[in-house]
Amino acid sequence: MSDEWWREDPPARTIKVENGLRVRSTRGDIARTWWSRRFIEVLEELGLGGRLERGKRYARQGQVVSMSLSASIVVATVQGSRPAPYRVKIGVKAFTVDQWVQVEQALAGQALYLAKLLAGEMPTGIEEVFEAVGLRLFPNSFAEFSMECSCPDWEVPCKHLAATCYLLAESFDTDPFEILAWRGRARQDLLDGLRSHRGGVARPVEADPDPLPDDPAAFWATGPVVPAPPPAAAAPGAVLDRLDPLPVLLRGRPLTEYLRPAYRAFAEGQ
Known part of the structure; x- marks a missing residue:
């Protein structure tokens, strides 16, 4: 028997992925907006900072094969060193229907908040709105998280989970409604709820009562050249x-x- 029997096998090489999901950032921080940075900061505050770094390279290399977000859970597949990609799940405690009703009632009085959300921005004071009804938009303890990966690594999060976290943070950059959906309220459900609490109804777009004449030159004419338009019938x-x-x-x-x-x-x- 060889006297080198005790040596460990070299670590397997990571299998590269073609057309995998990768973050846009090639160096430095990945999160660009305050709300996605806040999400990363929360994970770092929970003691995951060093472990997240392991997944940053995976996220930049495009090792995440797929990722989908639904109410309270993110599901992804991440390619490692084995032929089959690892299955990843990141869950968060979703708010109840009654809790979301309280949030919508508080947000309904903040027209600026709704306008910013529709413009793709997360209002800077929205965390205070959640705190006013006894909730936290961003998790603040491991009790609110559930992380699973099918890889053999015993550490949580492993690099596959960490890579998914970075992809998730960047998706929050693109659409802040995804943070709210992750907490249990889809975009359209939230908007419908806000409209209901504001007591508003959709108003139809009315036709221009004074359309321009077919001949542009007639617009500047006076007298009988431009006939008076007939009164529009009220709907x-x-x-x-x-x-x-x-x-x-x-x-x-x-x-x-x-x-x-x-x-x-x-x-x-x-």
Whole structure:
């Protein structure tokens, strides 16, 4: 027997991935916005800073094969040194329906917050809104996290989990609604809830009552050259659109939704 039997086998080489998911940053920090940096800072505060560095190289090399985010869980596959990619799951404690109702009620009075979210920005004071109802937007303890990887590494997070965290942070850069979806509220559900709490209804786009004439030169003419446009017929229930939303709900729906059919029926009966 060789006297070198005790030596460990050299570590297996990582299998490169073609067209894998990779972060845009090639050096330095990966998170660009304050909210994605906040997410990385939370992980570092939990003692994961050194371990995250192991996955940064994986995230830049494109070793993440796939990643999907849904309410409270992120699922990914990450290619390591074995032929089959490792299965990765990162879960976070989602807020309950009742808790989200409280958040929506608080956000409904902050029109600027909604405008920034729709513009792809996370309002800087949104954490205080969550804290006001006894919640934290970003996790602050391991009790709120659940991390799993099918690799044999006993450390959590391993480099496969860490690589997924960096991809996740960059997805937050692109769409801040994903942070809220991860906490249990999808984008459209949140917007619908905010509209409901504000008591607003979607207003139809009205046609221009004074369209330009077909001949551009006639626009500058005076006298009888430009005939007066006929008065536009008012749509049934148009008066409802000119009023501020009524602060009255019937069976959980705005009162105006019940008045519109009555206006329409009255107009058709004339």
